[in-house]
Amino acid sequence: MKRTSLTAVVVVGVVAGMTGLAFAAVPLYEAFCRATGYGGTTQVAEAAPGRVLDQSIEVRFDANIAPDLPVTFAPKQRSQMLRIGESNVAFYRIHNLSNEAIVAHANYNVTPQVAGSYFFKTECFCFNDRVLAPGEEADLPLIYFISPDIVSDPDTRELSTLTLSYTFFRAADQSAAIASN
Amino acid sequence: MSHHDAAHAGGAHDAHGDHRPSIYDPRRWLFSTNHKDIGTMYLVFAIIAGLIGGAMSGLIRWELKEPGITFLPHLVHVPHAILEQVRLGVMNADQLWAWKVDAAKHFYDTLVTYHGLIMIFFMVMPAMIGGFGNWFVPLMIGAPDMAFPRMNNISFWLLPVSFTLAMISFLVPGAGDHAGFGGGWTLYAPLSTNWGGGATPFSYHDGPAMDFLILSLHIAGASSILGAINFITTIFNMRAPGMTLHRMPLFVWSMLVTVWLLVLSLPVLAGALTMLLTDRNFHTNFFNPAGGGDPVMYQHLFWFFGHPEVYILILPGFGMVSQIVSTFSRKPVFGYLGMAYAMVSIGLIGFVVWAHHMYTVGMGLDLEAYFIAATMVIAVPTGIKIFSWIATMWGGSIDFKVPMLWAIGFIFLFTVGGVTGVVLANSGVDTSFHDTYYVVAHFHYVLSLGAVFAIFGGFFYWIPKMSGYRYNGFLAGLQFWIMFIGVNIVFFPQHFLGAQGMPRRHVDYNEAYQYWNNISTIGYLITAVGVLVFLVTLVEMFLVKRKAGANPWGEGANTLEWSLSSPPPFHQFNELPVIKPEAGH
Numbered sequence: 001m002k003r004t005s006l007t008a009v010v011v012v013g014v015v016a017g018m019t020g021l022a023f024a025a026v027p028l029y030e031a032f033c034r035a036t037g038y039g040g041t042t043q044v045a046e047a048a049p050g051r052v053l054d055q056s057i058e059v060r061f062d063a064n065i066a067p068d069l070p071v072t073f074a075p076k077q078r079s080q081m082l083r084i085g086e087s088n089v090a091f092y093r094i095h096n097l098s099n100e101a102i103v104a105h106a107n108y109n110v111t112p113q114v115a116g117s118y119f120f121k122t123e124c125f126c127f128n129d130r131v132l133a134p135g136e137e138a139d140l141p142l143i144y145f146i147s148p149d150i151v152s153d154p155d156t157r158e159l160s161t162l163t164l165s166y167t168f169f170r171a172a173d174q175s176a177a178i179a180s181n
Numbered sequence: 182m183s184h185h186d187a188a189h190a191g192g193a194h195d196a197h198g199d200h201r202p203s204i205y206d207p208r209r210w211l212f213s214t215n216h217k218d219i220g221t222m223y224l225v226f227a228i229i230a231g232l233i234g235g236a237m238s239g240l241i242r243w244e245l246k247e248p249g250i251t252f253l254p255h256l257v258h259v260p261h262a263i264l265e266q267v268r269l270g271v272m273n274a275d276q277l278w279a280w281k282v283d284a285a286k287h288f289y290d291t292l293v294t295y296h297g298l299i300m301i302f303f304m305v306m307p308a309m310i311g312g313f314g315n316w317f318v319p320l321m322i323g324a325p326d327m328a329f330p331r332m333n334n335i336s337f338w339l340l341p342v343s344f345t346l347a348m349i350s351f352l353v354p355g356a357g358d359h360a361g362f363g364g365g366w367t368l369y370a371p372l373s374t375n376w377g378g379g380a381t382p383f384s385y386h387d388g389p390a391m392d393f394l395i396l397s398l399h400i401a402g403a404s405s406i407l408g409a410i411n412f413i414t415t416i417f418n419m420r421a422p423g424m425t426l427h428r429m430p431l432f433v434w435s436m437l438v439t440v441w442l443l444v445l446s447l448p449v450l451a452g453a454l455t456m457l458l459t460d461r462n463f464h465t466n467f468f469n470p471a472g473g474g475d476p477v478m479y480q481h482l483f484w485f486f487g488h489p490e491v492y493i494l495i496l497p498g499f500g501m502v503s504q505i506v507s508t509f510s511r512k513p514v515f516g517y518l519g520m521a522y523a524m525v526s527i528g529l530i531g532f533v534v535w536a537h538h539m540y541t542v543g544m545g546l547d548l549e550a551y552f553i554a555a556t557m558v559i560a561v562p563t564g565i566k567i568f569s570w571i572a573t574m575w576g577g578s579i580d581f582k583v584p585m586l587w588a589i590g591f592i593f594l595f596t597v598g599g600v601t602g603v604v605l606a607n608s609g610v611d612t613s614f615h616d617t618y619y620v621v622a623h624f625h626y627v628l629s630l631g632a633v634f635a636i637f638g639g640f641f642y643w644i645p646k647m648s649g650y651r652y653n654g655f656l657a658g659l660q661f662w663i664m665f666i667g668v669n670i671v672f673f674p675q676h677f678l679g680a681q682g683m684p685r686r687h688v689d690y691n692e693a694y695q696y697w698n699n700i701s702t703i704g705y706l707i708t709a710v711g712v713l714v715f716l717v718t719l720v721e722m723f724l725v726k727r728k729a730g731a732n733p734w735g736e737g738a739n740t741l742e743w744s745l746s747s748p749p750p751f752h753q754f755n756e757l758p759v760i761k762p763e764a765g766h
């Protein structure tokens with residue numbers, strides 16, 4: 001191959017590689033957020049660690065709804081005090097105001113965002129999309145704990161209050177709702 | 182200089198060198214494979230796009246001259262349906278004005294958006310890379326033409342196509358009734374998406390304007406990538422004998438770094454735009470939280486492209502300023518290797534600082550600390566360049582010809598913009614300055630006053646070579662001083678406005694900001710007079726036809742292009758010049 005063509009082919013390869021990397025960024029970005037708690041991404045655990053500290057922390061609950069979702073959605077408790085490491089239950093209430101079934105998808109994070117890697121959920125309504133029957137009212141459970149490691153991280157050990165926030169969206173995939181209608 | 186005789190063989194004995202087709206033959210331009218003709222087309226295109234983009238900024242400044250939405254409502258397009266309602270008496274004059282004011286808000290946003298996109302993609306990049314790059318990279322390395330002359334043709338002709346699509350996008354519905362995309366040149370999701378259609382209380386840009394814009398930028402990107410492949414191949418394989426990498430003129434070095442940045446960053450923009458396109462049209466959810474996506478990821482992808490892009494806009498300017506300062510100080514550039522590798526390191530570090538554009542997304546202290554440190558590190562190679570230019574001038578026999586005025590203006594104003602850049606690099610400060618006029622002042626100092634000054638400097642430095650004519654020194658000098666005063670009056674007060682908290686991209690503002698906004702608009706008018714003087718200078722030059730010799734700048738101009746006639750023969754260097762060690766840079 002001529003030297004000029006070889007150079008051109010190599011540069012085309014670089015262009016293709018960078019295009020590939022742009023798309024590879026999608027799964028990498030998600031994996032990065034999950035692994036580091038970046039952006040306040042909460043963690044998932046099978047069970048609480050069993051180690052419970054004397055120190056308590058306050059968890060506040062926040063609820064948001066995307067503008068095109070005809071539901072009411074609110075936490076049943078404004079906040080909870082719990083001991084660090086202890087497993088706790090909280091409930092949100094959702095009410096489908098429309099006379100259609102809707103698939104709702106919850107996004108969540110915790111602020112301050114540095115605490116994301118210490119906020120563990122063992123069970124959450126947010127793990128799966130939820131089909132809401134027409135007019136359905138439901139209590140949505142959440143079981144969570146704060147990892148005792150939070151007190152040994154210099155960025156988080158001063159924290160006395162965490163805020164857990166959910167936003168319900170109309171899920172992009174509404175096929176389950178169409179099936180139940 | 183020692184390579185003078187060698188180049189003579191390339192120019193004077195070039196038998197068919199003068200068989201240049203008539204400039205009135207459209208085939209010469211449409212089918213051109215000549216790097217100099219293609220460079221000329223890029224420069225003409227950049228001037229036209231610059232006038233359009235500059236007119237848009239005029240509308241922006243005129244609206245901001247006083248508080249209240251007073252000027253743009255007169256210019257908005259009123260759809261037929263609204264006119265019909267006025268005719269039937271359903272809508273009275275007050276209601277019509279209210280409709281126009283509402284439309285003017287979106288119109289203002291589109292002006293800001295397209296001004297930025299046009300100046301970046303259709304003015305600065307075509308002028309520096311396509312224009313000066315095409316003209317002078319082959320001449321400076323002693324090559325007969327670019328490596329792939331036909332690909333060079335398609336690189337250029339994709340650009341008018343892309344520009345046409347962008348202009349169509351400006352005119353077709355973007356958000357509801359309102360024409361154009363108004364989400365800023367960064368095209369952030371979710372503003373650039375069409376979620377919610379138009380039926381729900383919230384919809385962003387549901388019209389086709391954004392889709393046209395995506396296609397336009399895809400094509401502009403393809404044009405730039407093809408051009409970049411061409412430059413890399415040319416510089417790596419077609420240097421004249423003896424022209425080693427470390428003897429290349431600094432302008433060629435700057436182009437080499439620039440086109441590598443293009444190759445590495447533009448595909449990421451293309452990827453992000455493709456994701457936007459499929460999110461809008463094919464039900465994917467890359468950036469849609471309702472489907473598990475994340476709009477912040479768009480910002481990461483965009484700025485992974487966007488930050489190298491701002492270096493793409495300035496690096497060729499560094500190269501041109503190095504040539505000009507050396508020529509008019511009659512000294513070789515101080516610290517040649519340091520200058521070359523400063524550009525390489527600016528290019529490399531430019532890829533790892535992108536999140537300093539998005540401190541406010543909430544990224545955690547450690548990450549912010551990293552991006553602050555990495556950003557500030559860029560001040561080191563940039564400082565090397567500034568001090569080396571000053572050291573080049575130090576003790577030199579300085580000749581204040583017009584290109585030198587622009588180059589010194591560049592060094593001064595770019596330094597001002599660089600200093601505010603270091604201020605903004607601090608996330609604590611940026612949290613307060615983010616999206617204020619302080620940022621607008623900063624990036625206009627490095628781009629509008631930096632890059633554009635470099636372009637004018639390069640233009641007046643090389644126009645005798647490109648056209649064969651000398652410009653009128655009085656007119657060109659007049660333009661420099663008018664524009665130098667004008668742009669500083671436009672942008673320096675914007676530091677004050679930003680520090681006082683005036684947000685950017687807003688059509689209206691609190692009366693407290695009126696004083697400096699008024700001054701800024703007066704500065705625009707002065708600048709516009711400067712642009713008029715530039716056009717007069719151009720016309721005068723081509724009418725009076727003062728012949729420029731092969732080298733109008735004297736012994737300081739010792740790169741290869743000055744060894745050819747002005748304008749250079751249609752095909753040059755049929756016998757390659759041989760570069761001896763002392764002749765480099």
